[in-house]
Amino acid sequence: MNNKLSVTSRILVAFASGALIAAFFLPVWRIDLFAPQYPEGLMMNIWINGLSGDVEIINGLNHYIGMKHISVDMFPEFKFLPYVVGFFMLLGMLVAVTGNRKFLLFYLILTAIGGALAMYDFYQWGYDYGHNLDPSAAIQVPGLSYQPPLFGHKRLLNFDAYSFPDVGGWVVIGAAALAFGVWFAEWYRQRKKITK
C-alpha cells in the first residue's frame, strides 16, 4: 500500500498551509452590533494578536450593564496565537514536503482539535463577559445575561449582535476545508485501488 500523497495533493496542502499567512494580516472574526441609535452599526474585529474597530465605543456602552472593560492585554491568547498559527503553517509545509499520508491525518486531527479549542475559548470569554457583571451596574435586568452569540445572531437588550468569521477567518476555514478535501480525495483514491 502506497503511503505517499499525490503531487497534486501535496501542492494543495502546501497552498492551504501557506494561505494561513492571511491570519497575520486580516482580522479573523467580527462582531457587529446594531441598535436604533446605531443604524450604521458598531463593529469589533478580532485579530490573532489584538482587537480593532469601535472597541472604545462598545466599552462605553457596556459600562451601563456592568460588563468588564474589553482591552487587548486581558487576553493571553493574543500573545501565543501567532505562534500557534505559525506552528500550523510549518506543520502543513512538513506534510507537503514529506508527503506522508498518516502525517496528513495527524495534521487534520490536530487542526480539528485546535479549531474546537479556539471556539471553546471564545465561548468561555463570551460567557465570562456576559455573566460576570458589576453588581452596581446602572441597568440590571434580573435573569438576563449578555453573552454574545458564538456564531450567528442574538438579541441583547436594544442591540442585535452578529458574530461571524471575518476575512482572515474565512481564509483559515477555507484552508482547513481544502486540507480535509485533500485527505478525502486521497482516501477515495486509495479505497478504489484496494477494491481493484
Added chain:
Amino acid sequence: MKHSFSKSLLAISLLVAGFVWLQGCKPKGTQSAVSGDAAAKAYVAPGKYDEFYNFVSGGFSGQMSVYGLPSGRLFRVIPVFSVDPEKGWGYSEETKPMLNTSHGFVPWDDLHHIALSVTKSEHDGRWAFGNANNTPRIARIDLKTFRTAEIIEIPNSAGNHSSPFITENSEYVVAGTRFSVPIGDKLDVPINTYKENFKGTVSFIGVDKTSGEMNIAFQILTPGINFDLARAGKGKSAGWFFFSCYNSEKANTLLEVNASQKDKDFIMAVNWKKAEEYAKAGKGVKKQVRYAHNKYDEKTHSATSTIVNEVLVLDPKDCPDMVYFMPCPKSPHGCDTDPTGEYIVGSGKLAAVIPVFSFTKIQDAIAKKNYDGEYDGIPVLKYEAVLHGEVSKPGLGPLHTEFDANGNAYTSFFVSSEIVKWSIKDLKVLDRVPTYYSIGHLCVPGGPTSKPHGKYVIAYNKITKDRYLPTGPELTQSAQLYDISGDKMKLILDFPTIGEPHYAEAIPASLIMPKSQKIYKLEENKNPYAALGDNNAKVERKGNEVHVYMTSIRSHFTPDNIEGVKLGDVVYFHVTNLEQDWDVPHGFAVKGANNAELLIMPGETQTLAWKPEKAGVYPMYCTDFCSALHQEMQGYIRVSPAGSNVPLTFSTGTNVPAATTPAAAEKPATK
C-alpha cells in the same frame, strides 16, 4: 304694481350679479399659484437626503443658516458674528477672541452675503465666507466642521455690504464699503464736508490656497460713493471685478431723495490683476490702521485675536488703467456676471430697464479711450459703448440676477414682487412668477459660478404677511422654492428661515457631505487645559483662579464633587468630552452662570469661567441629552466664605459619608 315689483327684482339681481362679478376681479388667492405635483417635487422622504445644501445668510441674526433643498429643512445655524449661548460661542474662553475687534468685543452683527469657495469659477466645497455689514468683517467657515474658522476686520471701511464676493480661484474675497467715511489722520470733520473729506475703499483679502487663511492684500481708495454689491469676472473677464455703486451724488443726508437724483450711477470695474501688480511693484502706500485678525485653531480648540496696524492702500491716481466707471441706471444693487464671463447685468433699484454690459465692448472702449469724461479723476466709459443691450419692461425694482446653464437669467424684482426669467442673448423676457412677498436676493444652485446646476431658483423674501400662521407682530422670515427645469417657473415650496435672509448659495451635497467631520480626535486635542482621560481630571488653584480639568463621558463628570472654592475665586471649568462616538455631545451648566452654558463635541475641550457671588453648594449638570442616564449626569461644587479653610478636594464616586466607608471618605486628591 306687479310690473314695478319685477323691475325692482331685476335691479336687485343685477346689483348682486355685478357685486359678484366685481369680487371676481379682485386678485386670486395665492392657493392657485401651486400646481398639482408641487408636493412631490419638494418632498424628501424621512431618512433620505436633500440634493443641495443651501447656505443662507442670517441677516440681523448675524449667523449663517444651512438648509436642505428641495425640502427647505433647516439643519444648522452656524454661529458667526453673534454670540450663541446655547453653544457657548462668544462666551467660552476659547471662542471669545473670535468676536474681538478694534472696537473691543462686539457680540453681534448683520450678515448679508455668502460666497462659497471656487476653483476655476466652480464650487469646490471648501469654505463659505460671510460679511459683517455693521462692524466691517469677513468670516470664513470651514465646511468640514461647519464652524467659523477665521474672522478678519476691514479697516478704512464703514458698513461692509459689498462683500464677500470671490475671484475665480478663490484668490481674493472683496470688501467694498457701503458708507464712505473720513479716512486718514483727519477723522473728526463736519458731516456736511462729505464731498471734500469722505472716501470709499474696496479691499482685496487674499485667501491662502491650502489653509484658507485670509490677509488684506491691498485696498483701493475710491471716490466718496457707496458700494452695494459686487461680482468677479469669470473666464475671459476673470481678471476683473465689478462693483455696483450708488450715491454718486455724494449726499450725506436724506439719501432716499438726494442719492436718487442722477439718472445714472456707476458700476465700478477693477482690473484686479493689474492692482495686484501695482501692489507688488510698491505703488501702494502703507497706512496706519487698527484691525483685528481672529483665528480658531482646530487642534487647540481655541481662538487667538491679533491686532494688525498696517494696510497697503492703492490710489487710482498713482495706478493708471486699474479702475473704470460704467454708467448704470438709478442706484444699481446687483451687478452679476453670467457663467461665460462675457455679460455683466446691472440692476438699478429704481430703473425701468435692466442694462447688460459686454466685457468685450468694455475692453474695446478702454482701448479706444471711449470715455464720457471722468469722475474724481477716474475715467467713465461711454454707456452706449459698453452696453450689450437692455431688457425692456422687465418689472419694477430689479435687484439681483443669477443664471442657469442654458443662457437664461433670473432677476428678482422687489417692487413688483416677482422673478423674471429672460434670455441673455436676445434680452427677451421669457416668463415671470410672483413671489410672496417682495423678494430681495434670489439663488440658483451654482448660479454665480461658471457651471450653474440649475433645477431651482429660491426667492428670499422681505415680507411674509399672511403666508404662515401668525405669531404676533413679529413673523417668520421666508424663502420660496421654484422649479425651473421646464420652460415655466413653478412654485413648489414655501419654507420659513431665520432672519433675515439676504443672499444665499446652494451647492450639491456630494461636494460637502463626504468631507463632513464626525468627531474631534482625542489624540489630536492640543488644548492646554484638556484632560485626556478620567485619570487626568484634576483641580488646581492658581491664586484666586481655580482651574477644573474636567472630563465628561456617558454619564458622569470627573470630578463631580468639588470643594474648597472660596468667594472671590474665578472657577474655570475646562471640560473635555471624552466620547469618540458620532453625535454624542455633552453640555455643561452650573447654577448662576451669568454668561452661558457649554456644548462640547466629542473629543473637544471648552472652558466656562464662573464667578460665584454667594457661599453655598451649586449644582452642575449636562445640558445635552446624551444617554439613558443623562439625567444622572450631575454634580456639585461647594463655595465657602473667603476666609474659610475648607481644603481643595475633588472626586467622582468616592465622596461618601465617613460612617459607612471611613477609609474612602474624601479621596485625598488635593494638589
